[in-house]
Amino acid sequence: MADTAFGWGIVGFGWVARDHAAPAMLAAGHRIQAVCDPGDRAREIAAERFNPIGGVHERLEPLLNDPAVQALYVATPNHLHRSAVEAAVAAGKPVLCEKPMAATLADAVAMAAAVQRGSVLYGTAFDQRHHPAHAAMRTAVAAGLIGRPTAIRIAYACWLDVGWSMTGEGDNWRADPKRAGGGALMDLAPHGLDLVEFLLGDPIAQIAALTQRRVQGYDADDGAVLIGRTGCGVLVQLHVAYNCPDALPRRRLEVLGSAGQLVAVNTMGQDSGGQVTFTDVEGTSCVLPVPDASACPFARQMAAFAQAVAQGDQDGFSVRRDLHTMHLLHQAYAGDDPCR
Ligand SMILES: NC(=O)c1ccc[n+]([C@@H]2O[C@H](COP(=O)([O-])OP(=O)(O)OC[C@H]3O[C@@H](n4cnc5c(N)ncnc54)[C@H](O)[C@@H]3O)[C@@H](O)[C@H]2O)c1
Incomplete structure (x- = not known):
């Protein structure tokens, strides 16, 4: 029988993905379809613990090309969020990206513009x-x-x-x-x-x-x-x-x-x-x-995102709201006079 569980692609398989997000996807009744991470040890752990049917890859492209990946979860270091989110949007994949949305306001502005152009569901993972x-x-x-x-x-x-x-x-x-x-x-x-x-x-x-x-x-x-x-x-x-x-x-x-x-x-x-x-x-x-x-907050977050993908309901996830939070972070740093 075909597996109808919601299929995730995980981009970046470090601490939060392996200890919190991936177990939460399973707890929500979802499937980890595929994983990518350039780290050898991260890929070994993904294969050992979760054995994704779509494989464990060094690069993102196989996840983008896999029709059974219904959404991407991005958990790379912050400066790499933008490239992964833009690639996901270009491939038409909904994307849940870890906080902060990006390392810079400029990256976040570009991500929000891409999301709005692509009409793809985006959420920052505020578990x-x-x-x-x-x-x-x-x-x-x-x-x-x-x-x-x-x-x-x-x-x-x-x-x-x-x-x-x-x-x-x-x-x-x-x-x-x-x-x-x-x-x-x-x-x-x-x-x-x-x-x-x-x-x-x-x-x-x-x-x-x-x-x-x-x-x-x-x-x-x-x-x-x-x-x-x-x-x-x-x-x-x-x-x-x-x-x-x-x-x-x-x-x-x-x-x-x-x-x-x-x-x-x-x-x-x-x-x-x-x-x-x-x-x-x-x-x-x-x-x-x-x-x-x-x-589990992470499992509830995964369930809410999958439901939003299925129903086209964006109330719980808002790129505009997340971009506003990035503006606040930027303003907070901009007004600071760092004491060294
Ligand atoms: N919501 C939370 O409570 C929470 C908790 C921890 C981390 N985070 C966020 O999650 C993100 C990851 O944090 P972490 O602690 O798991 O970091 P980490 O360093 O443990 O893991 C990051 C992983 O990304 C991989 N990676 C690097 N470049 C990549 C690329 N181009 N493509 C795919 N994978 C790549 C690394 O090899 C590593 O395995 C950060 O944005 C962080 O702020 C959120």
Whole structure:
């Protein structure tokens, strides 16, 4: 019997693809049709663990030419997103591309133009939109649980030294601003900026940032504080860092309102879990119920993208929204006066 499962082509089989995205595709009931990666070890692992029927390739072309590849998932280092996305669009393949959309605003502008010309579904892989706790927070905010939203405060940090690697292969491209497009701000802030829009339905309109190179000794920033304001006037404060030991408290998302607060601890990241606490105006706290709390954010993201491909429904994925986030990142860096 023919395999009718949704078929993915994976471009770049490093940490996020092998540990999170590929298992999530299978968890969503999809098929990994083909993989490409120039790295010998990455290709060996793809073949051993997932044995794609369309093969494991050094180059992208076989994936573009495979009619059973229904969408591409791009998880290369940031500076290579543009070429893969443009090739996917030229081949008429829908494409889910990892965050940040690109290493530079110019690349992102070109990608968005290609997507709009090609009328192909594009999504930046903001998996944290699909975290069950974040979905529950969004529902609670929309239902008026915290009254009028006033501010969002986020801390999202980790430890990333110059030799950091999750796979033990390749060099640490995140420490190289040319390939990464920046440092901690470029890598970690996109999630928070996107979550503000997701939680409030109200994108950030103005932004400013200060970066630091405080601990790690590479050229990329190892910490940043961003402040912003949404179109409706909600204030945003975001601290991101590569200089926070992983054992310390480092993942916190607070949504403040005129009638209460939601505080999520350890929800930001690749996995489900964490906890959300609601505190009302009397100061009484309770745990916010989260439907489907253990659902995998990556698997939900893959399912949502496949559904969007099937139904032509682009509500959940928007190249215009993702390009706006890239403008915010660009403005944040442009207004900074780096302290070295
Ligand atoms: N959403 C998340 O939570 C999350 C988490 C980690 C990484 N990411 C994003 O995913 C992307 C990849 O990050 P990573 O940590 O997996 O990096 P990584 O270095 O572990 O993997 C990148 C892979 O891309 C391969 N590659 C290089 N050039 C290629 C090319 N031309 N064609 C195909 N493959 C190529 C490399 O050989 C490597 O295997 C980045 O954009 C990163 O920001 C997102």
